[in-house]
Amino acid sequence: MIEITDKLAESPVQKIKFRGRNYFLKRDDLINYWFNGNKARKFHYYLNADLSAYKKVASCGGNQSNAMFSLAAFAKIKGLQFDYYIKPLPLFLKKNPVGNFKYALELGMNYIELPDYETFYKKVSSPEKTYDILGKDTLFIRQGGAEKEAEYGVKKMADEINLWAKENNIKKLSIFIQSGTGTTALFLQKHLNFTVYTTPNIGTGDYLRKQFALLDKNPENYPVILETKKKYVFGKPYAEFYNIWKEISEENNVEFELLYDPKTLIALDEHNAAVEGEIMYIHSGGQAGNESMLLRYKYEGII
Ligand SMILES: *Cc1c(COP(=O)(O)O)cnc(C)c1O
Numbered sequence: 001m002i003e004i005t006d007k008l009a010e011s012p013v014q015k016i017k018f019r020g021r022n023y024f025l026k027r028d029d030l031i032n033y034w035f036n037g038n039k040a041r042k043f044h045y046y047l048n049a050d051l052s053a054y055k056k057v058a059s060c061g062g063n064q065s066n067a068m069f070s071l072a073a074f075a076k077i078k079g080l081q082f083d084y085y086i087k088p089l090p091l092f093l094k095k096n097p098v099g100n101f102k103y104a105l106e107l108g109m110n111y112i113e114l115p116d117y118e119t120f121y122k123k124v125s126s127p128e129k130t131y132d133i134l135g136k137d138t139l140f141i142r143q144g145g146a147e148k149e150a151e152y153g154v155k156k157m158a159d160e161i162n163l164w165a166k167e168n169n170i171k172k173l174s175i176f177i178q179s180g181t182g183t184t185a186l187f188l189q190k191h192l193n194f195t196v197y198t199t200p201n202i203g204t205g206d207y208l209r210k211q212f213a214l215l216d217k218n219p220e221n222y223p224v225i226l227e228t229k230k231k232y233v234f235g236k237p238y239a240e241f242y243n244i245w246k247e248i249s250e251e252n253n254v255e256f257e258l259l260y261d262p263k264t265l266i267a268l269d270e271h272n273a274a275v276e277g278e279i280m281y282i283h284s285g286g287q288a289g290n291e292s293m294l295l296r297y298k299y300e301g302i303i
Pocket residue numbers: 037038039066067144178179180181182183184185257260284285286
């Protein structure tokens with residue numbers, strides 16, 4: 001097993017080419033072998049925090065989520081137990097763990113299946129209640145890490161980009177980044193001297209604007225939302241998703257991610273002609289989840 005350390009490297013920037021245009025790619029997937037991507041940025045605050053009052057980290061969410069895997073790595077780094085609350089697992093996954101689920105188990109995740117997951121989720125969603133349910137020695141991290149604490153690590157990414165642009169004398173730069181809850185894109189825009197463009201993956205642009213408003217009252221800090229022409233259902237395999245993922249990964253010999261990257265890359269492809277100057281695309285990690293996504297593409301007969 002590759003050594004587990006709490007060191008986060010500054011992510012490198014490399015040149016890539018995609019459909020005839022040059023881009024810069026910020027490799028946030030290379031911050032740390034186990035703990036990387038935008039989840040590492042979002043949980044960085046906790047990595048530096050004094051957690052000696054806690055014995056456990058707990059969270060809840062999907063059985064293949066990138067956050068689950070990153071929290072398992074985080075708990076391992078901090079020497080804490082990791083309890084993950086989920087809906088009852090499909091039998092095939094229990095018998096044959098793959099992807100994020102498999103890697104989280106290897107990192108020591110303890111999972112708790114809840115037949116009445118929704119009730120638990122509602123209860124822990126109210127911050128005052130969390131203590132009563134899980135006890136004072138448990139640090140509870142909300143689903144997907146959509147928290148104010150995320151600002152700390154995402155600001156570090158913004159600082160790195162601001163400095164990189166200055167050192168490379170790049171005056172006109174636009175950033176493209178995926179959005180789930182929009183937390184990363186919002187805090188990035190707040191601390192960046194350049195425009196951030198983002199594509200909603202989980203919900204619509206309206207959902208994303210509401211998410212932005214929950215985290216920041218000032219609309220000047222909101223990223224520009226770019227939709228794709230076609231509507232897509234989050235997490236569903238589409239042939240064009242697989243194709244664009246394969247094309248950009250093979251052309252540049254970099255493995256992109258299969259859940260958030262494809263739709264964001266389609267938006268990039270549809271809108272980049274209107275964007276002048278240099279474009280930087282953020283690689284937000286998450287490749288550990290590709291294994292289970294590829295199985296779904298196979299199951300659906302797409303590959
Ligand atoms: C979680 C995740 C996102 C979404 O991040 P938000 O801050 O919720 O918008 C995007 N890309 C990858 C690879 C992720 O793991």
